[in-house]
Amino acid sequence: MKKTLKERIIESAINLFEKHGYHGVSVGQIVDDSQTSKGGFYHNFKSKDELLFYIHDLFISYVLDKAREAYDNFDTPVSRLCAIIQSFTKVFDLYKPHITVFYQESAYLAREYQQLINEKRDEYRKIILQVISEGQSNGDFRSEVPAEISTMSIIGMINWTYKWYKKDGALSIDSIALIFNDLILHSLITEKGMKDIAAETYLLKSQRQ
Amino acid sequence: MKKTLKERIIESAINLFEKHGYHGVSVGQIVDDSQTSKGGFYHNFKSKDELLFYIHDLFISYVLDKAREAYDNFDTPVSRLCAIIQSFTKVFDLYKPHITVFYQESAYLAREYQQLINEKRDEYRKIILQVISEGQSNGDFRSEVPAEISTMSIIGMINWTYKWYKKDGALSIDSIALIFNDLILHSLITEKGMKDIAAETYLLKSQRQ
DNA sequence: TATTTGGTACCGACCAGTCGGTCTGTCCTC
DNA sequence: GAGGACAGACCGACTGGTCGGTACCAAATA
Numbered sequence: 001m002k003k004t005l006k007e008r009i010i011e012s013a014i015n016l017f018e019k020h021g022y023h024g025v026s027v028g029q030i031v032d033d034s035q036t037s038k039g040g041f042y043h044n045f046k047s048k049d050e051l052l053f054y055i056h057d058l059f060i061s062y063v064l065d066k067a068r069e070a071y072d073n074f075d076t077p078v079s080r081l082c083a084i085i086q087s088f089t090k091v092f093d094l095y096k097p098h099i100t101v102f103y104q105e106s107a108y109l110a111r112e113y114q115q116l117i118n119e120k121r122d123e124y125r126k127i128i129l130q131v132i133s134e135g136q137s138n139g140d141f142r143s144e145v146p147a148e149i150s151t152m153s154i155i156g157m158i159n160w161t162y163k164w165y166k167k168d169g170a171l172s173i174d175s176i177a178l179i180f181n182d183l184i185l186h187s188l189i190t191e192k193g194m195k196d197i198a199a200e201t202y203l204l205k206s207q208r209q
Numbered sequence: 210m211k212k213t214l215k216e217r218i219i220e221s222a223i224n225l226f227e228k229h230g231y232h233g234v235s236v237g238q239i240v241d242d243s244q245t246s247k248g249g250f251y252h253n254f255k256s257k258d259e260l261l262f263y264i265h266d267l268f269i270s271y272v273l274d275k276a277r278e279a280y281d282n283f284d285t286p287v288s289r290l291c292a293i294i295q296s297f298t299k300v301f302d303l304y305k306p307h308i309t310v311f312y313q314e315s316a317y318l319a320r321e322y323q324q325l326i327n328e329k330r331d332e333y334r335k336i337i338l339q340v341i342s343e344g345q346s347n348g349d350f351r352s353e354v355p356a357e358i359s360t361m362s363i364i365g366m367i368n369w370t371y372k373w374y375k376k377d378g379a380l381s382i383d384s385i386a387l388i389f390n391d392l393i394l395h396s397l398i399t400e401k402g403m404k405d406i407a408a409e410t411y412l413l414k415s416q417r418q
Numbered sequence: 419t420a421t422t423t424g425g426t427a428c429c430g431a432c433c434a435g436t437c438g439g440t441c442t443g444t445c446c447t448c
Numbered sequence: 449g450a451g452g453a454c455a456g457a458c459c460g461a462c463t464g465g466t467c468g469g470t471a472c473c474a475a476a477t478a
Contacts, residue, residue: 021316023232027438037455048438104316107230142395144413146380149388156369157362164361171355179358186351187396204353236464248429257464422477429470
């Protein structure tokens with residue numbers, strides 16, 4: 001199937017935005033890169049602002065779906081959390097430019113769009129919070145740490161990946177996801193949680209024992 | 210001591226940039242807010258770019274100093290790491306607007322300035338990497354996890370604070386710093402490390418045992 | 419002491435260029 | 449022949465930066 005003009009514009013925009021930032025790229029440049037015209041652009045988008053929104057929405061909607069899926073497909077806090085971490089981390093192979101734009105340029109979203117995005121972002125956060133809270137209730141996760149802070153720590157730790165991850169780097173995104181699982185589980189889990197379920201399957205094997 | 214015009218300009222700029230982003234604020238607005246003129250501005254700064262650099266440098270230099278200090282004042286991996294985490298986290302009370310600008314707008318730094326900033330940022334990262342590596346060598350930290358990833362995870366987790374931390378929120382920055390210590394230590398430390406030193410002093414007390 | 423000099427800090431009207439966005443027109447399809 | 453998809457010349461607003469000028473102060477001169 002041939003790419004529509006709209007898709008071509010979005011693709012050009014994402015790549016240019018990732019490199020030079022939203023304000024570092026003019027509509028004229030996007031139009032050149034996607035081989036169209038001002039007319040073609042404004043036929044498909046109400047404004048440059050709306051284009052920025054599209055890019056945001058593309059990513060956050062995808063990642064939110066994945067999180068819901070992960071939640072539904074598993075039934076313990078540990079397995080759910082790990083599934084979410086895995087899916088979240090793996091998104092970087094596919095959506096790194098989107099993510100970069102998402103976190104660098106979201107301040108420039110028009111108010112109306114910002115709200116729509118924030119709702120989805122909050123819902124995403126709530127899913128993680130929910131999983132951690134459930135884990136604290138059933139004793140799998142330590143209760144000394146406020147679930148809100150754990151949630152933000154996890155999100156921060158994974159999101160930050162966009163600052164350093166290279167697709168052709170030494171570590172694949174899958175191994176990075178495993179490491180994140182290991183780090184996060186170690187920081188949250190109780191002794192009970194460790195025995196309770198097959199948590200070891202989510203941990204890296206030690207070379208030392 | 211009276212504030213110099215340069216200081217006033219920087220202060221205005223930081224606050225405006227935090228709210229509206231670098232590109233959302235014109236030199237004219239900065240000039241109005243700091244009660245000066247275009248002339249006054251360009252007498253103190255070569256360009257708007259240079260002003261952005263100043264703000265970046267202010268923050269990264271401070272935080273780098275603090276990390277060196279933390280390293281020098283302690284002599285075990287665990288205590289050093291915790292001191293760095295503490296000092297890093299506490300910076301948010303003082304420099305949150307700087308940090309916001311630092312991470313949202315660094316893409317727009319001119320190449321020449323970007324390099325200067327990157328050098329300091331890399332040095333900072335190296336200090337943390339060094340501490341973790343030393344801990345892995347002496348057996349305090351687990352060796353299953355690559356030190357590079359642990360480093361980036363820590364940095365990401367703490368940096369992300371700028372997205373959600375509110376000065377008048379439920380948790381003080383000091384308690385947040387303690388929680389970070391707890392989470393990070395749990396994720397890195399070995400059983401030996403736990404016994405070896407008084408690592409408990411850095412962990413939150415459980416309510417359950 | 420009174421006056422000149424020179425340098426620094428600052429002022430604000432102004433400019434050239436760029437940007438997002440519009441509008442009229444053309445082609446192509448149904 | 450009507451309506452959607454796109455082309456591209458064009459516009460007004462605004463931006464970063466300039467430049468001739470002023471206010472002020474300390475040192476030099478008389």
